[in-house]
Amino acid sequence: MxxxxxxxxxxxxxxxxxxxxxxxxxxxxxxxxxxxxxxxxxxxxxxxxxxxxxxxxxxxxxxxxxxxxxxxxxxxxxxxxxxxxxxxxxxxxxxxxxxxxxxxxxxxxxxxxxxxxxxxxxxxxxxxxxxxxxxxxxxxxxxxxxxxxxxxxxxxxxxxxxxxxxxxxxxxxxxxxxxxxxxxxxxxxxxxxxxxxxxxxxxxxxxxxxxxxxxxxxxxxxxxxxxxxxxxxxxxxxxxDNTKANIEDWTKLGSWLYQLSSGSQVLPEAAKLKIQLLIKDAKSPKEKIKILYRHLQENTRYVGVQLGIGGYTPIVAEKVSTVNYGDCKGLSNYMKAMLQEAGIKSNLVVIGSGMPSLNRKYASMNQANHMILCVPLEKDTTWLECTSSYDPTGFIGNDNSGRTVLLVTEQGGKLVETPLLKPSGNYLKRNTRVELNEEGNAAIQIDAQYANAQYEDNIGLMLIEPVNQRKNIMNSLGIPNMEITSVKYTQPDKDLPLLNENISLKSSQLLTGGGGKLFLTLNLLNRQENTLTPIENRKTPFAVSYGYLDEDEVIYTIPKGFKVEFIPKDIVIESEFGKYTTKVVAKDNTLIYTRTKSIINKQYPAEKYNEYVAFHKKLYQADKQKSILAKIE
Incomplete structure (x- = not known):
């Protein structure tokens, strides 16, 4: 309203x-x-x-x-x-x-x-x-x-x-x-x-x-x-606030923003000496960027400043260096000042984080809510989210991915695109080993890696207290009668958006059956939920928030005294919304279940929604596949 x-x-x-x-x-x-x-x-x-x-x-x-x-x-x-x-x-x-x-x-x-x-x-x-x-x-x-x-x-x-x-x-x-x-x-x-x-x-x-x-x-x-x-x-x-601006187009709007931040990248002498000391052994601009970005993350914190034109003008770098805090503009500008001291040029970037891309034909002040930094190098470009204390260098998150943004340059504003996180890059790769016995008890080891948008969704698990980690796992995995033995989250390389997850647990209710037969639901951890229902005469288009790729392998060790009596056929489901495959192989005393699910992110017209629901239903049914184990006579 x-x-x-x-x-x-x-x-x-x-x-x-x-x-x-x-x-x-x-x-x-x-x-x-x-x-x-x-x-x-x-x-x-x-x-x-x-x-x-x-x-x-x-x-x-x-x-x-x-x-x-x-x-x-x-x-x-x-x-x-x-x-x-x-x-x-x-x-x-x-x-x-x-x-x-x-x-x-x-x-x-x-x-x-x-x-x-x-x-x-x-x-x-x-x-x-x-x-x-x-x-x-x-x-x-x-x-x-x-x-x-x-x-x-x-x-x-x-x-x-x-x-x-x-x-x-x-x-x-x-x-x-x-x-x-x-x-x-x-x-x-x-x-x-x-x-x-x-x-x-x-x-x-x-x-x-x-x-x-x-x-x-x-x-x-x-x-x-x-x-x-x-x-x-x-x-x-x-x-x-005693400032006049012409924003007929993005070029002029960018010129005004450049004037607001001009001259605000001056650092105190002590800060300059610290920067030179930090980068003295760096062998490339890329390495300097990583060192200074890490320094920013470890020594500053985000605090909002919204006073008059101060809501659009960055806090001067000298003050941020002294007080060690700033808002998105102030921290981005401070990082720009540090890079400038290191001999590296960069540009402030106006972006609508989590908002639609800037309208190329309509320049206005209400299409953006955030500022990041762009560092153009000779062979590539690095984008920096300067308000995060843990994001790897160059990772700006899903909400900033694939957006039309405004580069603030000396020549005025320039519309450019941020890097797009593709489904294949937003991956989950997980290997699970399940040791079963004839009573239906299981020892389970889960080793997973999350990348990019899936890293962003799960990095919080590494940052919370162990008791909350365990509560989250208990609520999310859905394994019956589960007892967690150990949990470990690590970020193997702070310069890459990758999170490793290692979980050991036990369960006593994985198998059901009787009469000498055991029934095993093969997809242990990543089942499709059946939460969508068809809508007749839908009015609005729909969108998938981000594309991703899940790759699961579950290796089951068959209980002693049992053999594989039945395994389901391979499944391939493919549509404009994505692709899903499963394969089950019996080898020696193991069952190897592999599943891939790739979802494409885009906006779809309203009339496609029921097709999307049907696609989801097929995945839901496929994820209920069972194998039958029979007792050896």
């Missing part, structure tokens, strides 16, 4: 004055088609944003939200952030019952005000005005409004009225007013009409929608923007 949100906290004792008659927000007035699948209905929403100057604007916002049931309760939490560049006022709220009869009114003095500093942030001037309705009788309606004056602008507000699942919209509009002499840019959802008029020296744009039905949650969804209305608006020029 746009970025306007107001978190309203007030336990409502029903002490308001009730009047008789049907009110404007009577729930029975909502068209039946909008209550279907809905927990929330936006009855009316109006946002008017008027640009008055490069750094000044006013916004007036009003909405009425009907909460149909407990699932929609969070939508009555309303809040508005502000800082020294904005002022929130004229806050009003009214609570209505199911018939639309007014229960209680609230004024500005009823709203609470507190700091909005998040965990890990040392400095921030962000605050929040909020109130929270906790009304026990559903359905009910909350109407609220407020105004905001801005005296510094980086972005213009977006419009996204149907922003979540189970949310319907009766009507919503966004009116954007701007002086004729100002230029701006906007993007909108497919087919959305733009109404524009001119009044004196102002130009007015209006977008609206009505009767938007609620959507049922769809697993693996790539988002609602493909089906619901939305608008993004951004300035081409702005003024913020």
């Amino acid at each position: 746009m970025r306007r949100k107001l978190m309203l906290t007030v336990l409502l004792g029903i002490t308001g004055i009730c009047s008789y008659g049907q009110g404007e927000y009577d729930v029975s007035k909502i068209p039946a088609g909008l209550t279907e699948n809905a927990a929330i209905v936006i009855r009316n929403q109006e946002m008017v944003y008027e640009v008055k100057g490069l750094g000044s604007a006013r916004q007036d916002y009003k909405t009425a939200v009907t909460i149909l049931n407990k699932k929609g309760e969070g939508a009555s939490n309303m809040y508005e952030y502000y800082d020294k560049f904005s002022n929130v006022y004229n806050l009003k709220a009214t609570l209505y019952d199911e018939k639309g009869i007014k229960i209680k009114e609230y004024r500005s003095s009823d709203f609470k005000d507190r700091s909005a500093v998040s965990d890990g942030t040392l400095y921030s001037d962000s605050r929040i005005k909020f109130m929270e309705f906790l009304y026990a009788s559903f359905p009910y309606t909350v109407e609220y409004s407020y105004s905001v004056d801005y005296n510094g602008i980086l972005n213009y507000p977006s419009w996204n009225p149907a922003s979540s699942w189970a949310m319907a919209v009766e009507k919503s509009s966004y009116t954007f007013k701007v002086p004729k002499s100002f230029s701006f840019k906007h993007l909108s959802s497919k087919g959305l009409k733009t109404d524009s008029t001119e009044v004196k020296d102002m130009k007015q744009y209006r977008w609206s929608c009505a009767a938007v039905p609620a959507l049922v949650y769809e697993p693996m969804s790539a988002g609602l923007k493909g089906v619901n209305p939305w608008v993004m608006v951004a300035p081409n020029q702005f003024e913020y």
Whole structure:
């Protein structure tokens, strides 16, 4: 619901004055088609944003939200952030019952005000005005409004009225007013009409929608923007904290960011001497990068700094060297300064970590949330995530992989791509040996290696306490009646994203059967879960978060007095979503089970989802393969 949100906290004792008659927000007035699948209905929403100057604007916002049931309760939490560049006022709220009869009114003095500093942030001037309705009788309606004056602008507000699942919209509009002499840019959802008029020296744009039905949650969804209305608006020029910028394109936006960081890479003499001492025996630029990156990780920590333009300007390297902390900008800039002292050039990089790639044709400040460092060398390029204390040199994680990002250079911004983590590189290679006896007891040894994205998913196991390691293993492996003997996690090379796992354990319930026969489920550790169900008329595209390759080999030692009576046939399942194979071989007194599973990461259209579900079901069935052992007569 746009970025306007107001978190309203007030336990409502029903002490308001009730009047008789049907009110404007009577729930029975909502068209039946909008209550279907809905927990929330936006009855009316109006946002008017008027640009008055490069750094000044006013916004007036009003909405009425009907909460149909407990699932929609969070939508009555309303809040508005502000800082020294904005002022929130004229806050009003009214609570209505199911018939639309007014229960209680609230004024500005009823709203609470507190700091909005998040965990890990040392400095921030962000605050929040909020109130929270906790009304026990559903359905009910909350109407609220407020105004905001801005005296510094980086972005213009977006419009996204149907922003979540189970949310319907009766009507919503966004009116954007701007002086004729100002230029701006906007993007909108497919087919959305733009109404524009001119009044004196102002130009007015209006977008609206009505009767938007609620959507049922769809697993693996790539988002609602493909089906619901939305608008993004951004300035081409702005003024913020005594700084003016032109961001008509990414080149100019990058030039502004370069100016903000220019001259901030000066280090104190003691730090320079330390750097020279650290790299004195290094034989290549690559080795120098590794040494200095390790020094950064071992001697600094992440702390957020979000004060005015300081939210976009790195802390100077000299200060980071002294206090040993900084945010993503400060730490990246500090690493840049150290490399500069070592004679190695690098560039700050603006990226949307975990967000979509930057839109190449639409430059704006709200598409990124993070900064990393790029070190271009003669034969290759090294990317550095400077906020991590354990990532190997050059590993920037799955959330930063394969993204279009902005390289901040002396010549301006340059759009480039970060390295893509391919499925074959995100691997799990695991060898498991299982010693079985005739009672069904087993001694199990697991030796595995995780790489890249799978390393990132599991490195936390090496960093937590042993008791928590064991709890995690007990919950994740799913081996019946399991007793862990030993656990060990190691990172064999700190410069490579590889994690080794070694687990010894015992189990007493791996085999089932009777009448002289034992049944053994061959895939011991990595079975496909059957959690997906088909969706008829799915609305949104879906995406696989990352591609990967799992390679498992399980070697079973057959119990004494038993022989292999049956082994399943080889299986090959292949589709556009990936490939799966299994093979079982009986050799001497062992059964060798091998399984590979390769999943491709990409976004797929909605109509492909049921095919993906069918692919998963085939894998689920294949992972239930059993072998039969028979008693030797």
